[in-house]
Amino acid sequence: xEDLDRMSVADFKEAHKKPIILVMDQIRSMHNVGSVFRTxxxxxxGGICLCGFxxxxxxxxxxxxxxxxxxxxDWVYYETTVEAVQSLKQKGFKVFxxxxxxxxxxxxxxxxxxxxxKETSLAFVFGNEVEGVSEEVLALCDGAIEIPQxxxxxxxxxxxxxxxxxxxxxx
Numbered sequence: 001x002e003d004l005d006r007m008s009v010a011d012f013k014e015a016h017k018k019p020i021i022l023v024m025d026q027i028r029s030m031h032n033v034g035s036v037f038r039t040x041x042x043x044x045x046g047g048i049c050l051c052g053f054x055x056x057x058x059x060x061x062x063x064x065x066x067x068x069x070x071x072x073x074d075w076v077y078y079e080t081t082v083e084a085v086q087s088l089k090q091k092g093f094k095v096f097x098x099x100x101x102x103x104x105x106x107x108x109x110x111x112x113x114x115x116x117x118k119e120t121s122l123a124f125v126f127g128n129e130v131e132g133v134s135e136e137v138l139a140l141c142d143g144a145i146e147i148p149q150x151x152x153x154x155x156x157x158x159x160x161x162x163x164x165x166x167x168x169x170x171x
Contacts, residue, residue: 001153006012008084009071009072012041012072013072015044015085015133017044017045018044018045018168018169019120019121020043020046020121020122020123020166020169020170021045021046021047021048021088021093021096021121021122021124022036022045022048022049022123022124022126022162022166023124023125023126024036024048024049024051024054024158024164025051025052025081025125025126025127025133025137026052026053026128026131027050027054027055028053028128028130030055030059030062030065031061031064031159031167032129032157032158033054033055033062033066034062034065034066034069035066035159035162036048036119036126036158036159037057037062037065037066037070037075038065038066038067038069038161039163040069040162041069041071041072041170042166043167045074045166046074047076048073049075049077049078049081049084049123050075050076051074051078051081051084052078052079056075056077057070057075061111066074069108081133081134081141082099082137085125085140086140089140091121092121092168093121093123094114094120094123094142095122095123095124096120096128096141097124097125097133097138097144098124098125098126098143098144098146098161099125099132099133099138099144099164100132100146100154101133101146103143103144104144104145104146105144105145105146105148106145107146107147107164107165109147110168117121117169122169124145124162125137125141126158126162127160129158147164147165
């Protein structure tokens with residue numbers, strides 16, 4: 001780690017984080033959860049909300065893909081995603097679902113939609129692998145963002161979608 005000039009877990013905990021929270025809405029896969037932790041660590045974001053039946057650390061299948069990021073990235077569990085979104089909004093976060101839905105804004109057009117994104121506390125809700133973000137949660141969000149896709153498939157693995165969205169937010 002010293003050769004790579006990487007920070008320790010203690011340094012990570014003390015570092016100034018990007019004001020971004022990821023919300024996992026009923027995610028089934030422990031590998032997805034672990035990958036999201038690892039990506040959250042890579043981009044130094046504020047934390048993760050695990051909601052509903054989304055698996056929680058510690059678990060060996062989460063650890064397998066997180067590679068220790070469950071120790072560095074702050075996370076909190078909410079019984080429902082509605083509770084998580086309401087709590088984040090009360091704290092001043094703008095909350096966006098990552099979902100293809102009526103009125104969604106393309107990720108590559110987000111700057112026009114959210115011109116002060118660097119100064120805004122943001123939360124992104126990633127939905128269940130099959131069902132997506134629930135209608136109840138969508139209704140609470142400040143908007144929906146979709147990742148442009150040009151092939152036959154119009155969905156991405158949650159961990160891939162999280163990486164794309166985070167890169168766009170921090171670049």
